[in-house]
Amino acid sequence: MSGYPVIRDPSLNRGRRFTSEQRNDNRLVGLVPSGRPRTLSEEITRLLTKLKPLPTLLRYEMLMAVLHRDEQLFFATAQANLPKVLPMIYTPAVGDACVNYSDLEIPMRGLWIGIDQKGNIRNILDHWGETAEVVVVSDCERILGLGDLGAQGMGIPVGKLLLYSACGGIHPNKCLPVVLDVGCDRDDIRTSENYIGLNQKRVRGPEYDQFVDEFMNAVVDKYGTTCLIQFEDFGTRNALPLLQKYRDQLCCFNDDIQGTASVGLAGVLSALRIDGVPSTLKEHKFLFLGAGSAGLGIAMLIVLALVREGIPEEDARKQCWFIDSRGLVYNGRANVTDAKRPFAHEVPENVKGVADKGLLEVVRALEPTALIGVSTIRGAFSEDVIREMAARNSRPLIFALSNPTSKAECTAEEAYTFTEGRAIYASGSPFAPVALPGRETKLVPGQGNNSYIFPGLGLGVTISGARHVPESMLLVAADTLSKLVDEEQLAVSCVYPDLNSLMDVSAHIAYAVCKEAKAQGLNEKPVDHLDVKTIRHMMYEPGRGEM
Numbered sequence: 082m083s084g085y086p087v088i089r090d091p092s093l094n095r096g097r098r099f100t101s102e103q104r105n106d107n108r109l110v111g112l113v114p115s116g117r118p119r120t121l122s123e124e125i126t127r128l129l130t131k132l133k134p135l136p137t138l139l140r141y142e143m144l145m146a147v148l149h150r151d152e153q154l155f156f157a158t159a160q161a162n163l164p165k166v167l168p169m170i171y172t173p174a175v176g177d178a179c180v181n182y183s184d185l186e187i188p189m190r191g192l193w194i195g196i197d198q199k200g201n202i203r204n205i206l207d208h209w210g211e212t213a214e215v216v217v218v219s220d221c222e223r224i225l226g227l228g229d230l231g232a233q234g235m236g237i238p239v240g241k242l243l244l245y246s247a248c249g250g251i252h253p254n255k256c257l258p259v260v261l262d263v264g265c266d267r268d269d270i271r272t273s274e275n276y277i278g279l280n281q282k283r284v285r286g287p288e289y290d291q292f293v294d295e296f297m298n299a300v301v302d303k304y305g306t307t308c309l310i311q312f313e314d315f316g317t318r319n320a321l322p323l324l325q326k327y328r329d330q331l332c333c334f335n336d337d338i339q340g341t342a343s344v345g346l347a348g349v350l351s352a353l354r355i356d357g358v359p360s361t362l363k364e365h366k367f368l369f370l371g372a373g374s375a376g377l378g379i380a381m382l383i384v385l386a387l388v389r390e391g392i393p394e395e396d397a398r399k400q401c402w403f404i405d406s407r408g409l410v411y412n413g414r415a416n417v418t419d420a421k422r423p424f425a426h427e428v429p430e431n432v433k434g435v436a437d438k439g440l441l442e443v444v445r446a447l448e449p450t451a452l453i454g455v456s457t458i459r460g461a462f463s464e465d466v467i468r469e470m471a472a473r474n475s476r477p478l479i480f481a482l483s484n485p486t487s488k489a490e491c492t493a494e495e496a497y498t499f500t501e502g503r504a505i506y507a508s509g510s511p512f513a514p515v516a517l518p519g520r521e522t523k524l525v526p527g528q529g530n531n532s533y534i535f536p537g538l539g540l541g542v543t544i545s546g547a548r549h550v551p552e553s554m555l556l557v558a559a560d561t562l563s564k565l566v567d568e569e570q571l572a573v574s575c576v577y578p579d580l581n582s583l584m585d586v587s588a589h590i591a592y593a594v595c596k597e598a599k600a601q602g603l604n605e606k607p608v609d610h611l612d613v614k615t616i617r618h619m620m621y622e623p624g625r626g627e628m
């Protein structure tokens with residue numbers, strides 16, 4: 082391509098960075114102003130300076146505009162500044178963006194497939210017209226911890242796929258974001274005049290199931306059996322059944338269940354290496370606040386990790402306990418759904434007596450070593466609760482994983498302050514390091530977000546051409562992530578690697594996933610020639626060599 086089409090193609094356009102030579106060779110003279118060509122690093126600095134004073138939504142709008150004009154600038158900026166840029170395009174900003182999506186001034190990106198289009202999905206995929214290797218699909222019933230946002234949830238599939246490129250090195254042209262618009266149960270959203278989605282209540286039951294099924298088949302028909310489909314932010318009632326239905330049939334996984342599980346387990350495995358924390362998994366007791374897809378996913382993977390250590394599954398499950406909206410889940414309680422039943426244990430009378438008395442009483446009765454927040458209830462880990470954990474554990478694990486920041490069960494500062502700095506804290510959305518009086522170094526909260534897992538997992542799955550995503554891939558991803566946490570991180574109580582190293586992390590995870598694909602006989606492509614370095618070099622990194 083040459084001339085004006087180059088300027089209009091975001092993957093080719095370099096704007097004012099085109100060198101004189103490029104301008105001459107590609108008929109671009111006159112299409113860019115005649116002044117001195119800028120360098121990439123100059124433009125990155127300028128962009129970050131511009132973004133800094135802007136409020137969240139304006140930042141988001143500006144970044145989306147850059148993305149649609151100049152992919153090199155967008156991704157090079159992100160890749161060179163991940164800790165700074167991720168919160169602007171991903172959690173927490175993407176939460177705000179979704180809430181306001183209908184009113185944003187942003188280019189449309191992705192496919193909205195309305196339930197009114199049933200029977201026509203395969204044709205709609207042709208409208209996208211590009212190849213796809215990774216599809217992130219949401220019905221937006223549970224966007225982060227913000228609930229049902231209807232078709233406005235598109236920010237999430239878009240954001241996840243931006244991370245596939247920025248952190249996992251998968252080319253943006255191979256990424257397809259999809260919203261299945263089956264309606265919205267929030268009247269205020271769907272009846273608002275400017276709403277981008279269908280003004281109807283959510284379709285449920287057989288019609289919903291058929292619609293999702295039509296979509297899954299259409300993706301396979303168009304993009305093949307090795308196209309990875311990531312389920313994202315479905316409501317719990319659909320998330321688990323959909324995963325169970327398709328996991329052994331197609332190449333798919335659920336990020337909220339399995340990605341979160343893998344990152345959660347990785348954080349726990351890292352914590353085992355910290356002095357004062359019981360050093361084997363089997364010595365721990367996990368209490369989950371919230372029994373949705375994230376909590377159940379983490380518990381199921383912990384059980385798998387325990388079974389791997391030789392613990393009988395029955396006993397392994399007893400190390401995980403759940404509190405849902407009705408209190409502690411136990412055997413014999415009313416309203417225990419099938420999904421929670423494996424974690425409904427026999428309890429003595431004293432525990433039964435406090436089951437509905439709130440988190441503090443349950444912590445006293447059960448004496449967990451780890452508290453995992455997946456409830457989306459800000460403040461649920463109150464000062465009393467945190468102090469109780471600190472009284473019973475020399476280094477309590479306190480993970481407040483709900484997103485975005487406004488939904489975290491407690492802040493980093495609360496966890497550290499109420500435990501005199503002894504808590505091993507992680508959160509789903511970012512918190513800044515915390516200085517405590519009398520301590521020389523700051524404590525660094527780890528971001529226990531599935532963004533440490535899914536980009537590398539997806540990269541490994543696509544490179545190996547894996548036909549399925551077995552649970553063992555999530556297990557090796559967790560092992561790999563945990564091993565990348567160095568002593569320096571652990572010394573400041575951080576159980577995840579530095580965010581700046583996310584592209585390297587993804588390369589390591591991808592390599593582990595490729596090996597696992599081969600071990601399970603699932604790879605359609607050869608993987609024996611691969612190593613971490615080769616994979617790292619294959620990754621999309623549009624600023625490489627230009628900075």
Ligand SMILES: O=C([O-])CC(=O)C(=O)O
Pocket residue numbers: 171172224225226314336337483484509530531
């Ligand atoms: O998107 C995130 O930050 C993590 C996630 O999947 C969720 O909270 O649903």
Ligand SMILES: [Mg+2]
Pocket residue numbers: 225313314336337
């Ligand atoms: Mg999610």
